Amino acid sequence: MLVYLKIYRYNPEAGRNVPSFDTYNIEAEPTDRVLDLLEHIKGEIDGTISFRRSCAHGVCGSDAMRINGRNLLACKALVKDVGNEITVEPILGLPVLKDMIVDMEPFFDSYKSIMPFLVNEDVPADGKERRQSPEQRERFDDTTKCILCAACTTSCPVFWADDQYVGPAAMVNAHRFIFDSRDQAADKRLEILADHGGAFRCRTAFNCTEACPREIHVTQAIAEVKNAITSGGVEY
Amino acid sequence: MTQTHQHEVVIVGAGGAGLMAALYASRSADTAVLSKLYPTRSHTGAAQGGIGAALANLEPDKVEWHSFDTVKGSDYLGDQDAIDYMCAQAPEVVYELEHMGLPFSRNPDGTIAQRRFGGHTNNETKQPVLRSCYAADRTGHMILQTLYQNCIKNKVHFYDEFHVLDLLMKDGVANGVVAVELATGELHVFHAKSVVFATGGHGRIWELTSNAYAYTGDGVAITLRRGLPAQDLEFFQFHPTGILKLGILITEGVRGEGGILVNGKGERFMERYAPTVKDLASRDVVSRSIYLEIRDGNGINGDRYVHLDMRPEVVNKYAELDGRTLPDGSPYRVTGEQLLSKVPDIVDFCRTYLGIDPIKEPMPIQPTAHYAMGGIPTNVHGQALSDAQGTIVPGLFAAGEVACVSVHGANRLGTNSLLDLVVFGKEAGKKAAEHAKSSDYKPLEANPTDFTRQQLDRILNNTGGEKIVHVAEEMKTKMMDDVGVFRTADGMASAIEKMRELRERYKNISIDDHGKRFNTDLLNAWELGCLLDVALATAVSAHARPESRGAHAREDFPNRNDAEWLKHTMTWLDGDQVRLDYKPVTITKYEPKERVY
Numbered sequence: 001m002l003v004y005l006k007i008y009r010y011n012p013e014a015g016r017n018v019p020s021f022d023t024y025n026i027e028a029e030p031t032d033r034v035l036d037l038l039e040h041i042k043g044e045i046d047g048t049i050s051f052r053r054s055c056a057h058g059v060c061g062s063d064a065m066r067i068n069g070r071n072l073l074a075c076k077a078l079v080k081d082v083g084n085e086i087t088v089e090p091i092l093g094l095p096v097l098k099d100m101i102v103d104m105e106p107f108f109d110s111y112k113s114i115m116p117f118l119v120n121e122d123v124p125a126d127g128k129e130r131r132q133s134p135e136q137r138e139r140f141d142d143t144t145k146c147i148l149c150a151a152c153t154t155s156c157p158v159f160w161a162d163d164q165y166v167g168p169a170a171m172v173n174a175h176r177f178i179f180d181s182r183d184q185a186a187d188k189r190l191e192i193l194a195d196h197g198g199a200f201r202c203r204t205a206f207n208c209t210e211a212c213p214r215e216i217h218v219t220q221a222i223a224e225v226k227n228a229i230t231s232g233g234v235e236y
Numbered sequence: 237m238t239q240t241h242q243h244e245v246v247i248v249g250a251g252g253a254g255l256m257a258a259l260y261a262s263r264s265a266d267t268a269v270l271s272k273l274y275p276t277r278s279h280t281g282a283a284q285g286g287i288g289a290a291l292a293n294l295e296p297d298k299v300e301w302h303s304f305d306t307v308k309g310s311d312y313l314g315d316q317d318a319i320d321y322m323c324a325q326a327p328e329v330v331y332e333l334e335h336m337g338l339p340f341s342r343n344p345d346g347t348i349a350q351r352r353f354g355g356h357t358n359n360e361t362k363q364p365v366l367r368s369c370y371a372a373d374r375t376g377h378m379i380l381q382t383l384y385q386n387c388i389k390n391k392v393h394f395y396d397e398f399h400v401l402d403l404l405m406k407d408g409v410a411n412g413v414v415a416v417e418l419a420t421g422e423l424h425v426f427h428a429k430s431v432v433f434a435t436g437g438h439g440r441i442w443e444l445t446s447n448a449y450a451y452t453g454d455g456v457a458i459t460l461r462r463g464l465p466a467q468d469l470e471f472f473q474f475h476p477t478g479i480l481k482l483g484i485l486i487t488e489g490v491r492g493e494g495g496i497l498v499n500g501k502g503e504r505f506m507e508r509y510a511p512t513v514k515d516l517a518s519r520d521v522v523s524r525s526i527y528l529e530i531r532d533g534n535g536i537n538g539d540r541y542v543h544l545d546m547r548p549e550v551v552n553k554y555a556e557l558d559g560r561t562l563p564d565g566s567p568y569r570v571t572g573e574q575l576l577s578k579v580p581d582i583v584d585f586c587r588t589y590l591g592i593d594p595i596k597e598p599m600p601i602q603p604t605a606h607y608a609m610g611g612i613p614t615n616v617h618g619q620a621l622s623d624a625q626g627t628i629v630p631g632l633f634a635a636g637e638v639a640c641v642s643v644h645g646a647n648r649l650g651t652n653s654l655l656d657l658v659v660f661g662k663e664a665g666k667k668a669a670e671h672a673k674s675s676d677y678k679p680l681e682a683n684p685t686d687f688t689r690q691q692l693d694r695i696l697n698n699t700g701g702e703k704i705v706h707v708a709e710e711m712k713t714k715m716m717d718d719v720g721v722f723r724t725a726d727g728m729a730s731a732i733e734k735m736r737e738l739r740e741r742y743k744n745i746s747i748d749d750h751g752k753r754f755n756t757d758l759l760n761a762w763e764l765g766c767l768l769d770v771a772l773a774t775a776v777s778a779h780a781r782p783e784s785r786g787a788h789a790r791e792d793f794p795n796r797n798d799a800e801w802l803k804h805t806m807t808w809l810d811g812d813q814v815r816l817d818y819k820p821v822t823i824t825k826y827e828p829k830e831r832v833y
């Protein structure tokens with residue numbers, strides 16, 4: 001099938017300091033990934049088009065882009081699902097550096113701010129694993145799936161407007177530890193998220209949940225964090 | 237402007253091996269991690285089914301059985317001292333990962349859940365054993381996340397999106413690396429006392445692969461160009477179950493949970509090739525069986541693929557035929573819901589890329605290039621070696637897929653790659669720090685970036701008109717056809733010739749992007765150069781081995797030849813010339829015998 005592809009271009013170094021679009025008509029299979037189309041154009045037509053990618057099957061989180069106005073991973077967006085008129089743009093709310101490449105540092109800084117690591121120095125005397133029931137493990141299963149692609153955070157209208165807001169992805173990762181029965185720092189994380197840039201900035205727009213390529217119930221995770229703050233803690 | 241940095245330990249690569257090395261090296265030495273990707277993008281994150289350790293959480297298991305299975309899986313090419321060390325360390329490192337926070341799936345009693353995997357057996361009953369410790373079907377993702385989180389906790393110093401292009405050496409001692417900062421295009425020199433390569437594999441040499449775009453063999457190519465050898469390159473694993481045409485991995489865990497392989501006649505054909513463990517034979521055996529079925533016209537509709545079937549009714553039918561039981565002795569039965577919770581990502585991949593629900597329809601699969609058993613030769617401490625006599629390269633370490641210890645020999649068992657990178661990443665990190673603490677900085681050469689600039693300038697200034705993708709496609713197709721699952725002398729000879737031709741054409745590669753910022757065009761071209769170097773070295777190493785062993789299957793030499801070929805290949809690349817040498821396999825207690833599953 002013939003696909004009409006519009007690709008966002010921005011590269012001040014090469015004189016393209018006003019964002020614009022390049023357009024292409026190319027032959028594609030319905031099962032082609034948008035990433036395949038970008039690779040084809042970069043390889044055959046214009047090698048200057050720049051974007052990040054690695055695993056090409058939705059697990060490394062490199063290639064979140066705005067495709068027809070929605071945040072998707074280019075490697076999980078199939079032509080048959082997005083249609084034969086395709087517009088590819090960088091994700092919103094992070095500074096664009098070149099074409100689809102944005103500055104990810106603010107995103108990772110937010111992630112790091114919520115103490116994204118298990119806090120528990122107690123180890124069983126026999127040196128073996130800490131016990132955790134399947135039910136306790138299930139409680140935070142959903143939020144362990146996060147690949148830090150930033151699709152959720154950069155779909156959030158609050159994040160676009162407020163650069164103090166940690167954003168959905170940081171909250172998802174806070175949830176992953178707050179609701180882990182082994183963790184001992186839930187209080188500290190809840191304190192961080194009770195602050196100005198934290199959970200109560202969320203206006204439940206649900207954009208994040210729709211954007212998540214891992215189908216994490218992001219808005220629900222944020223709601224659970226809010227509840228934990230209001231109720232003063234978590235019971236495991 | 238080239239900036240120069242100094243760190244006692246410089247680690248190249250931020251996957252499982254690099255991060256584990258970083259956690260240990262940074263305990264005592266000033267450590268920096270350089271990665272061409274953000275750490276969480278590393279390919280460790282794509283590993284699915286589990287990490288092997290004889291925890292015996294659900295049924296009897298022993299470290300010795302894990303060792304023997306690994307030796308047998310390696311087709312006796314693995315070094316038995318290294319294998320014993322890795323398998324003995326396995327329980328400890330799995331507990332360590334749990335202590336760091338890794339959210340393993342759990343058994344009802346709260347212990348770490350374990351599943352069956354190919355080639356892992358109870359050595360007494362010969363039946364598959366529950367040894368693979370898993371977190372659903374995203375075990376690699378959870379290892380990568382957990383290690384990165386612990387690096388944040390321990391304030392490890394990262395240089396994200398710094399692509400290392402050269403290893404610096406002085407008088408035979410490694411003393412740094414050269415990297416390009418992707419955001420600026422500037423070169424940086426990192427002066428170090430210890431350099432750890434943890435750069436992953438090179439599956440992008442082949443047409444159909446489960447490997448990430450980033451898996452371009454940088455580490456092996458860089459060391460080859462610096463006159464160091466690579467080991468056992470002819471042994472490259474084709475995973476039996478890649479998604480048709482895409483190569484995306486479908487974990488062996490699917491078969492561990494009871495899924496079976498079915499040909500176009502509806503037969504469970506693995507019964508014929510591996511009567512005891514059937515679908516859970518080791519990967520080389522299963523991939524060859526699939527190829528043979530296809531060659532005999534038994535593909536689905538006579539086409540070049542077979543089915544992997546995990547519909548619950550099929551799983552239950554064969555579990556009953558096999559008499560499979562749960563640890564408590566009750567019959568093994570599954571529901572669709574249980575399978576979905578065990579392998580949710582597989583279900584997602586099938587829905588996304590195939591438009592099918594694997595709980596209701598079988599999955600079309602074909603073998604896919606997956607894992608490099610070979611790589612930079614090291615000893616069990618992760619110290620890189622410069623010859624067949626085991627001479628250490630002072631200051632240079634390697635761990636993970638880029639390294640060849642060798643614990644995988646001619647064929648790796650599933651779950652042993654995650655184990656390898658944790659065990660040897662840790663050891664390499666410790667030794668790198670020890671080395672750094674007991675030595676001084678070796679002075680850098682006068683113009684340390686010269687070799688790198690030469691390579692980049694040749695691409696940037698070229699007007700030859702060859703395109704990266706055209707050369708890459710020809711390489712991938714040829715390697716798939718002639719240095720793939722089955723090999724012949726003529727096929728490999730023609731592949732060697734082709735790789736030489738493509739390396740000539742590579743000299744005429746020209747690119748569109750001549751800027752500095754995020755010049756991925758330039759780096760894609762540079763990476764292709766790495767792939768071609770490793771492809772040539774692989775084809776020559778393979779052509780020189782007239783026997784079939786593990787993943788190296790010769791149609792013209794169908795048998796293993798222990799009398800002459802029970803030895804590791806060492807390969808050097810000097811311009812266009814490839815030189816080979818061999819070194820003995822370390823055998824401790826397991827004498828080579830016929831390999832039957």
